[in-house]
Amino acid sequence: MITINNLDFHYPQQAQLLESLTLHLQAGKIHGLLGKNGEGKSTLLKLISGLVFPTKGQINVLGFKPKERNPEMLQDIYFIPEEFPEFPVSISNLEKIYAPFYPKYNGEQFNKYLNEFEISSKKSELNKLSQGQKKKVMIAFGLATNTKLLLMDEPTNGLDIPSKGQFRRMVASVEQSDKCIIISTHQVRDLENLIDSIIIMEQHQILFNQSTESICQKLLFKESEFIPEDKNPIFAEKSLRGVAQIYENIDNESSTIDIELLFNALLAEKYKICQLFDN
Amino acid sequence: MDSTLNYKRIVLLIKRYFLENMNYEVMLWSLLTMIFTFIHQPDFFSSILNLSGILYAVRQYKSLSHNANGMHFFMIPTKQTEKLFTTILLTTVYYFIMTWLVYLLGSVLGGLISKFYLGTSMDIKWDVFTTLTHPYENGMMLTATNNTFWQTLSKFTIFQSIFLLGSLYFKKNATLKTILSLIAIGIGFSIIELFIIQQTFGEQSAGLQSFSLSISSNKLDSSYGWIAQFLGVLLIPYLWLISYFRLTEREV
Known part of the structure; x- marks a missing residue:
């Protein structure tokens, strides 16, 4: 599903962030991506989704080069970032706008996840919700898109204690046979009994990648x-x-x-x- | 460059724009209608069209300067050509038609206000694209018409494409930086122009004889003005193409 070979990356006018990084990830698993601050976890997720481009090496995601930002690839990737964009719309409008871009989107699933997170009204304006509630909506929407690749950057940051448990249950309940979920986090306790493999980054490379x-x-x-x-x-x-x-x-x-x-x-x-x- | 467009995705992008910017759109067109209600002169229409259009164009990619918004924008499953095409459609065709419509609406409202409250006649100039100019030649005032529909549209589209590229090129303060870049480019071209004119016209000498070559700027305008217009129109797709490459190469 994801093949990365000898990848180098650095931001303009900055030191090398990733060096000769090689990684192969298969479908049907939930991967926990761990590493110290500044090791390049979020950047790796950005490289996988085509938001930044490698300075050297190859990346292949779902048979596509992420740099090309092909819509067929993008409709099978959902990225839940740590920081949220501004959405000047209600939850129902968010669904109305973005759901049609994802062919496997399931509205019933979205409603179910929202209920589990105790978000009752879809009329609420997203920009007026707290950071934690916004995160819940985005997690619910991301899971409901049913994309083959789901990338989550610090998904449990800002979630209250009951929501962390709900998050774990939701992710664990996702039918995973053809899906690959990558969760980058520092909150390792939130990943316990959830992930199928652990990837640890250190010194610009993948130090450890085991089931x-x-x-x-x-x-x-x-x-x-x-x-x-x-x-x-x-x-x-x-x-x-x-x-x-x-x-x-x-x-x-x-x-x-x-x-x-x-x-x-x-x-x-x-x-x-x-x-x-x-x- | 993949130029094939999926119209379904373009419709979705347009729908996305209007749902996310509903308040802004309502405020913008209400404000412009109000302005045109009080001032409805064709010259004023052109100025407002170009000025507000610039701000509208720059706003389109303003979100990219914010990391999270930029990430979200690029993750929308559409081609970059479709995203750019939608933006061009909104900033050029839609904006031009809407400004024209609110001008007409403002003119009618203004005319009605004049008639009912001030008792004056309802004088509305519908032909917004033709204005009278008074150039001087040899001490005589001539009356001519200019600013046809196509001239107004092409001038507006040139401005839009320049500022659209500016909004993609500069991360912050795109309007100001684009204006400053234009001034710098303008000064550069003026220096080249002056140099060429200086080398071609003016006092020349050949052996013992000296002679002077001069040219009237009005004649230059009337003879070669179409070249400038043609080049201006060519500039539009050129700037769109650069915008496309800028968009595809943009990282967040």
Whole structure:
């Protein structure tokens, strides 16, 4: 669905942001895109959607070059940005204006998602809604477009606590077999039990790109008061309940992925961890 | 350049424009109707058409200077040619017709106000595109007509295409920057023109004899004015083409 090869990118008169970046993403998965500030997560989403152009390398999205901004490609991509544009219209007019651009748009789904987010009136002017409510409308609309590729940049920022849960349920309920959802976020807790793969960016490149299944097979996540003397974790850090640890999963034990711990571990022990996955 | 247009998408883009700018449109045309109610002279029509048209054209791509709005604009599933075509349609054809209509409406309203409240006759000049000019030649005043429909339209479209390109080229203060660029280009051309005239006409000498070549600007206008008009009309598609490339190459 998305193929990126040896991609370089920098903004005019700025330092290199992405260098020799290679990434292949398949349909039927929800990908979590993680990285420190300024690593180029949002830029990568912009490159995928053709909003900025690579300085070197190739990108192929749904069989198209994003730079060409082909309408057949754009009608199968929906991008929910972190910052919202000005919409001087009501929710119902937003639907009236933009729904016809997306052939697989489903109005019933939109209404259902709005109800779940407790937005009762479609007559409300979008510009008069709070940032969180605007985000809910855009998430609901984005999901209802049923595009093959759904890009979300910090979708849970500004959402209240119940809405974060609703967001997770909505995204998880989407029929995913031919879809690819990429969620870029710093709110890693919001992605727990939602994503199928974790992509971590560091130093202008993709440092890690593995399915959650593969992570669970290779790594074991534990938390205890202290590190047992006979154990040698790959990475450990202090947590509220003691010490959070990552081990090589030699005995094929099951554990829940601690995304934050994995992220910190990768930054500290990237060679050790990446080597485990390379083998 | 993919020049094929999908009319369904163009209609959707036009619908989008009007739904998102309904308040602005109502305010703009109400204001212009009010202005034309009080001043309905053909010369004034031309000035208002060009001036307000410039502001209208620059406004079309103003949203691109705001990152989120620009992202949203480019993510709308249409071709760039369709987006540009819609903008040209709105800023040129639609704006020209609407200004003309509100001028006529304003003239009628103004005429009615004059008749019923001031008791004067309802004097409305319907032919808005023909104005009388009084050029002087050899000390005599001549009366001539100019500003035909096509001249008014082409002049207006040239302005629109220049400022449309300006709004795509400059991220902020597009109107001012476009005017400043035009002044700079104008000064540049004037210097070249002066240089050519200086080299061609005026005091010349060949051996011991000197002679003077002169040309009347009125004659120059009447003989070669059509060339300027023709080049002006050619400028319109040229500027649209540059706007297209600017639009396709624009990143947000």
